[in-house]
Amino acid sequence: MFAEEQNPTTAVAGRRLSDQQAVAQFRQVVSRVEPVAERFCKQETADRENFDCDIQIVVDTSMEGRNAYQTYNDAGKPVVGFTIPMIADARNPDELAFVLGHEMGHHIGQHSHKQQQQAVAGALILGALTAYGxxxxxxxxxxxxxGNDQRDMQNSIELGAGVGQMAYSQTYELESDVIGTAITKAAGYDPVKGARFFARPEGKRTANGRLSFWGTHPPDEKRLATVLATIEGIEVSGGISRR
Incomplete structure (x- = not known):
């Protein structure tokens, strides 16, 4: 399946919609996925006091490139954003549903908070080692x-933060794929069809040199294998395992 998407002759084809049609399709997908995701979030976080499962879903008109992301607003509320080029580039509603469920999975898994903690830990560890040296x-x-000690220390702290932040990035991506699969399936969409979006042979960087959506969500066989394994687990036991 992964190889099929990497090959232009066997990849899934889709009709390019106008921006207006694409946004209308996206809002229809959101209307089905959002309540399912909220219920799933409440079930998964029942042991976390005051966990916010009210995830705001927005169409980001300020960005020109294809992107979908999970962040927090100034009030600390969880937000999932999709740019219009991203919405228009989806080949079917299943892809939109899966990417939406995946991004919601980052909030449910608290991945940005964990990465911040790992960045601080990495900076402290490498900074301490440099100071000792x-x-x-x-x-x-x-x-x-x-004369170069202060600069070397700063470089070590920045390097440690970067290494710490990246340490479990693939783990978080796959965990979000598991959550996204469960949400997509429960909302009535096909997670296997949807996950093909991640397998597309896209460049890791945009024209201006920044990481693309596929640069931060690297396509590989593990992603589709994770989706298939999650579906099997749901069908056998009725639940998911993120461990």
Whole structure:
């Protein structure tokens, strides 16, 4: 299935809609997926006090590229945004439903908060190691040149934050795929058909050099395998496993 999407001759074809038609289709998908996702969120987070399952879904008209994302507004409320090019590029409602469920999964899994914690931990660890190394070097040679120590320390902290943030990025992506599969299926859409969106052979960067949607959501066989395994688990046991 992954190989089929990577091959232009066997990839799923879809009719390109006008922006107006695409947004209308998206709103129809949202009307079915949103209440299902909210119920799923409440079930999954029943042990978390005051967890906010009221996820605001917006059409982001400020961005020109194809993108879908999960974030938080100034009041701390969860938001899932889709750009119009992203909505228009979906080949069917199943793809919209799956991407929507996937992005909601990032909030349910608290992935952005976990990544922030990992970034801080990575920065502290690498910063501490650098400080220890500099102190040891100074103890061994009190006359060594220390003019670059502050810059080296800053570089180490930034590197540690980056490494910490990326440490479990694939784990979070696959966990969101599991959640997205459950939500998509419960809403009456086909998660296998929807997940093909992630398998498309798209560039990792946009024309201006920024990471594209496929750069932050890398296509690989694990994603579709995760979807298939999740569906099997739902059909056998009626539930999902994120472990």
């Amino acid at each position: 500099q102190a040891s070097a100074t103890a061994a040679n009190p006359y060594r040149y220390t």
